[in-house]
Amino acid sequence: MLAGAAGAGLVSRLVEPSVAAELEAKKKQVLIVLLNGGLSQFESFDPKPKTDTGGPFRAIPTSVPGTHFSELLPYTAQQAHRLAVVRSVFAEEVPGSHAAARDYVETGRSPVLGSYPLLGPVYSKLLAGKTDLPGNIHITPSRGGPRADAAFLGPQHASIALTNGDAPRNVDRPAMFSADADEARYHLRDLADLRFSQRRRTAYSEAYHSSYDRAMQLIRRKDLFDVAQEPAKDQDRYGTHDFGRHCLLARRLLSEGVTCVKITHSNYDSHMENFNFHLEQLGEFDRPFSTLLSDLDERGMLANTLVVLLTEFGRTPKIMPDLGRDHYQKSWSVVLGGCGIQPGGVLGKTNANGTEIAERPVHVGDMWHTYLQAVGLDSRGTHDDRNKIPLAAPERAPVKELLS
Amino acid sequence: MNFGTDLAPALPYPRLRSPAMPPASLRRCVALLLSALAAWNGAAQKSSALDGPLHVAIDRQIAAALPKFKLKQTAERADDAEFLRRVTLDLTGVIPTADEVRAFTADKSPDKRTSLIDRLLASDEYARHLAVVFDVMLMERRPDEHVTSSEWRDYLAASFRQNKPLDALIREILLSDGLDPATRPAAKFVLDRDAVHDTLVRDIGRLFLGVDLQCAQCHDHPTVTDYRHLHYYGLHVFLAGTKLYRLPSGDKQMGLQEEVVREATFASVFDPDVQNKTGPRLMDAPAMDVPTFKVGEEYVEKPSSKTRAVPKFSLRKALAESLPRSETREFSRNMANRLWAHLMGRGLVQPLDMHHSANPPSHPELLALLADEFAAMKFDVRRFFREIALSDAYQRSSLAPPGVSPDAMPEESYALANFKGLGPEPLFASLIRATGNELTLERQLDEATKAATDDAARTKARAAERDKRVKEFTDLFGSSAGTPEGEFQASLPQALFLANAESIAVWLAPQHDNLTARLQKRSQPEQIAEEAYLSILSRSPTPEEVAAVQKHLSGKVGDVLAIEQLVWSLIASSEFRLNH
Amino acid sequence: MSDATTAKATERLDPKTLRLVREIKHDRGVLTCRVTDDGRRIFAGAQDEFVHDWNLGELPLVDEALIAKLAPKPKTKTPPPEIPAGPPVPQTTLVGHDSWVQAMALSADRSQLATGDYVGRVAVWSTKPGATKPLRTIEAHVGSVRSVSLSPDGKLLATAGNDGAVRVWSLADGRETIKLDEHGCHVYQTAFHPDGRQLISADLKGVVRHFELPSGKLLRTLDAGALYTYSEKYTVDVGGVRGLAFNADGSQLACAGAVGEKGIAHSGNARVLLFDWKSGKLLQTFRPEKEVIATAWGVRFHPDGYLVAAGGSRTGGYLWFWREGTETEFHLHTLTTRGPGFDLDLSADGRTICVAHFDGAVRLYA
Structure with missing residues (x-):
């Protein structure tokens, strides 16, 4: 039950190979970027210019010869050699619109099957090393913070929310306790726990103690969340708007060793003015995302950091009366990069005007297996702490072509 | 006896x-x-x-x-x-x-x-606490949909107050269609799951039968051989006809109706071509005999878009009668x-x-x-x-x-008392009591509801105000919606909250006759230790603990900060956080 | 605006008897349209990368076959005979854009047409029949061109786009004469004042900027912010000034759009704001009598003294007719197909309304 109970230092000849492989996986990190609301595949990674469904934007060449992205992604296009694009992702339609579809994508299971943990909590549990830092941080827009995401993994693995990139809640001491006064009260608390733990089971009190330890660390290290401490040059490169700041913050957190960082970029739900929306949103997204990707590579982190660019569903080929596109779960695009991913390729294909998958359909459940496999986790395994629930949907399988 | x-x-x-x-x-x-x-x-x-x-x-x-x-x-x-x-x-x-x-x-x-x-x-506290325990167990912190938590908890509390047998309680819960105001709260279990069949099957299996069929929804359970796809669908048939029904009252209130369903057809996702069938059954019991009616005569009243579908033989009623009883x-x-x-x-x-x-x-x-x-x-x-x-x-x-x-x-030996974490509601109530802020809370509630015009409105507003304060705890310390309270866990946001949140700091600061205020007036460290330990940890301090308090307070008797530090260190201790 | 009673006497188009007289079908949704003085020649931009030029030529304005088809059918047992469609309207396709054409302006003398597309290109065309290649193209904006306007003397071209810029070009040589960057958000509309010495531009946030020509000096801003909403929930900007028009003598300005947010970052209810040009004072906020989710996408002053706007949403399309002094329309014409009219133009003789339809048609109403 307790995270870190078996530290990485325990690897030895006695450890079974599968366990050793799990420990090996603990060095891995993950960056998830969620384009919230439903990114249009037509205006991004699967352009269909000059067709009845293609919309007004053109396709541009990328750094991978023969692969084209929408012209709304000029910078990301230059990162194509670091990415793998899947153009044939699909899911069954589920009731409940965005939230349910997001759950489907982020848990790999249809939400009608009940609550499952999202990717972040799973990585936090299975990849977290010895770090005192939170295992699962979610940088959210100013509104619409995250919902509980850990399901049966419990609050220990639930994401720490950085609303609009601000430090977590309650990270500032109350006025009555100065830094010195803080030391004294923690010291007294430790004494009480020490006495209580004599001749008693210690698992719970150790877990409780460790939560205060981590809280204290975080209170002292509030600077971790302060993007202003990054070089001014980098702040310029990432841009001063929210998503730019959030990407730079993600770089800072990943560099400090946080296991899983998720950034939500809102909002792509373009039932009206789809083209205007995407021009604007992707205009904000494109440069910081590609800057983050190349920075991670230049810092030597990309090899151990899986990058997952997600959205809950695609958008309809049909252009609706208000120049919008509606929700589409028959096919859309997901982009991966970094750790464990074969870069530079495109998997799957849609037909000429993007109404159907023409080649290699990939279910969101298959993608979910792949997200785990890419960082060295066995997606066929089960959760150990409750009801032996399979980590990933057992009827689905990792997408081998994507794995390096 | x-x-x-x-x-x-x-x-x-x-x-x-x-x-x-x-x-x-x-x-x-x-x-x-x-x-x-x-x-x-x-x-x-x-x-x-x-x-x-x-x-x-x-x-x-x-x-x-x-x-x-x-x-x-x-x-x-x-x-x-x-x-x-x-x-x-x-x-x-x-x-x-x-x-x-x-x-x-x-x-x-x-x-x-x-x-x-x-x-x-x-005691009445027992009835009200059991209402919380069963609310958390049965609803698993789902947000309110059709029946409010307060109606539901009142109903549960009344049931425990009169010591309604548990089989009878669960029978009511499965049976209520939400039409009769007297039993409407009992329908929360089905209504607030929006009568979604898969959710109901999973939760009835888990909560009433102790079997988690979640992984047997699409195929036999991959790791638990006892849990079969058949079990899932056997239970599913009982509920497959149950649907929401908008009550004619006009305020968008929902009740339940039931269409006639006799059996379920299902196929494993691993073997989609093999179609299986089952009638209503509870786990390994044989399928129940369902009386048949002539086509067109299955309903009490011929169903239409306006009338509520009420079958002559209700499978949900059959479930309510056959599940909660000693034979099951x-x-x-x-x-x-x-x-x-x-x-x-x-x-x-x-x-x-x-x-x-x-x-x-x-x-x-x-x-x-x-x-x-x-x-x-x-x-x-x-x-x-x-x-x-x-x-x-x-x-x-x-x-x-x-x-x-x-x-x-080992825990399963019961040779040593097992620890239990305090749930969010008991943690809230115990923090208030330990820090002597029951009066402070009352005054906060008075202040927040002084605009209320009559007693009924005030009672309602006070309950809402209190719930708002408790919600801070349920959000942080409770399970997420639709999942059971798991084993004790300690998260970083919880620790940050208990260490730094304004709402906790308010209770530590001396006011009215709260614990800090009382301790501040005492001159003897031994008395301070005794009062603090009795109030917070429900026991007297040991001599070593008295000595530690003496050391901490040496030269600081009457110093608010020193008292606040002491009080905080005890409410933040494992001994307080756990039921041991 | 003219007095209503005198307007009655010289009426050229009675909204109350308005009917659909001709339908020109296209295989893609139509985004913008302009008509010549007699309403017989129509230019349109659609969801393809061309400019379309339909010329009625010898064909009558009123398509009798269409009228017969739309007439209420008597209830008989035998189905009435199929009415044969009239001859198609001759079409010329103008090639020179690389994306959808959504901005369009016809010069006062009708000799030139300016168009703008979604990828920043502006083209200028001769309206001489048979000319299918642009006189000039300008890569005017980064991203979409939302608006093009021609000065009354035909010498200047103003463009605006999603890049937040307003630019003024010399039509003679394609040289940029002014670049205005003040908006800082998408600019949706531009218009020259009839006196030719003033230019206005209006944006997503409902800010209308008034520039002096030829200096490009910002003189003032007018507030059409009612047409803009920030969606807290979806953290996006909603609305904007979708249509813009001066009346003939330049004493009034109309801004079309919608107020509020409905559903997911979707514009709420149609509105047209009427300003007194000299004082900048808001004279009237026109609204539909029955509020439905709709945006007013285009607006025109009719020479008979009323305003007409086209718009709608996926639930329906409308033409609203308003007269100053009354908040709600004196007439509502519901379009026959679902989906909005994205743009409208009025023939100079005031007899024909041309509407660009979402469903892939240009329709004439008279």
């Missing part, structure tokens, strides 16, 4: 504060208890296989199993303070007051523990295990919803006995709790015997 006489003696300790419980209703409550008991005496003694009290049998079984855990001894009996805190938290959801600790430890009567258990079981072994076993886990910190089968042959109970005979006896006592929850609470196993200390490592005493 006469419940009536145990309850009769004048209460030797200060009565639990129960302002909402006038004497008349207390008398009514006792009368109900007694009549329930009379019924029990008539029926249960015939069917009970025991020749002595159940709690004695429990201890016999626990003792007999000790060698299995390589144990020769158990922990000693918990001292009075430890017992008082544990049983008060378990049965009423809040720590005892300092006065209650003083009175109980000073009490010399030999049967004071039995009296305490009976007094707590008869899974039901009595599951419920006995859940109530046991509530007091004992873990189920005989753990996880609670994983009863299957590859996950046997730690004490198979004891679970069988508890299931039988619970059924024999007609699912009388008070009676059942009372027996468990009277057992030595319940009354053991969480301190390992000298020279024995607590880690050598």
